[in-house]
Amino acid sequence: MENKAVEHVHCLIIGSGPAGYTAAIYAARAALKPVLYQGIQPGGQLTITTEVENYPGYPEGIQGPEMMVDFEKQAVRMGADIRFGLATKVDFSQRPFKVWIDEEKEMSADAVIIATGASAKWLNLESEQRLNGFGVSACAVCDGFFFRGKEVAIVGAGDTACEEALYLSKLASNVHMIVRKGEDGMKASKVMQDRVKATPNIKVYWNSETADIAGENRVTAVHIRNNQSGTITEIPISGFFVAIGHQPNSDIFKDFLTMDEAGYIQTIPGSSRTNIEGVFAAGDVQDKIYRQAVTAAGSGCMAALDAERFLSALAHA
Known part of the structure; x- marks a missing residue:
């Protein structure tokens, strides 16, 4: 099979729960032109949740899948490029970073935000x-x-x-x-x-x-x-x-990123930064304590702001 051209993006977001979509909203508003791949479960764990009553802004409550549609629509309205596809392999050994989608399409990115979440056991x-x-x-x-x-x-x-x-x-x-x-x-x-x-x-x-x-x-x-x-x-x-545990969806990153014994990506305290400069992690893939939609969204915001600062410094280096 002939090699297809590698597509280069400024900011690549992997995952589409509250963390991924919020990162996309903030990154798009910052003119980073983010591309987001939704992964195997577009919308993440909230798509298998019925009623959500504890997320601010929904006084009557909302169905989990409907809430994720709202998040996606807002990200698209801000200019994010939302795509179907699963990241199956990465190479973070040098920048630009390489990410393969569905084992065939190769992407390169100046910054990567990982928001792949965790799956309940x-x-x-x-x-x-x-x-x-x-x-x-x-x-x-x-x-x-x-x-x-x-x-x-x-x-x-x-x-x-x-x-x-x-x-x-x-x-x-x-x-x-x-x-x-x-x-x-x-x-x-x-x-x-x-x-x-x-x-x-x-x-x-x-x-x-x-x-x-x-x-x-x-x-x-x-x-x-x-x-x-x-x-x-x-x-x-x-x-x-x-309540028998969660498994972070982090396997494809294990050769490059520092993780704890359970596979949660470790971030520098007070930030979304990983051990590799330019790679950020948000949501349940790095949070084994709170695991709430609102905390995931907050960390998605942090990741986008961290990525914006990183890319701005890169442009002025």
Whole structure:
């Protein structure tokens, strides 16, 4: 196959959630002529979220996919070039940086903003995927409000699972926490375990796994299997939360960028700058603490401003 011409852009944005689209809005307004590739899931994790009630500016709430359409429209109106396509390989060893789209189209860029997000880890149950957004969620802080006064379940054994169980305990009538191992095998820090155990409306099911989630159009119950006895208990619930971790979508960058042990891209504190000058990271691919749409959007703004300053300095060098 003959080589196609390499397309050069001033500012390339990889990813299209709140971080990517916000970066595109700011970069376009700064006349950086950004090109954004949307990735495998245009709009990111919010496209599998139903109601969003905690993003400023939407007093009546908004559907996640609709909100991402609004973000995209605003970026386009500002002049951003939004494209379908998945970044499959990069070379950040020298500038201009090289990025391959869908394994064939080669791009070069003076600055790159990475906003590829993170993907929630799931249990891989058919019912979990079918009811995702209809009572099944991977974010208690995002969706716990909808289950005020109701019974919910959460699966997980780390600090995040404990934090989310405690958060849910303030909203839900009862929280059923499913932990695969016994008390001695729980990954959470002792202080978090103690807080969970001391909360009267959290019931922990040790040595247990989720056998299935029941419900036709919405979650109605969870079937919990005890790994020691094999018995299955049905608990009526309205919400089921998965808190077994997130996987940052950062694999293609690992040969060039500094990451933590989980694969989150490390940025210089107070900025979006990575260890490579001219490469910036925003949103959930570098944030394992907050993971909210509004914080992702804020970091997308930071990345665009950082890229603008970098490119301006480059032009005047």
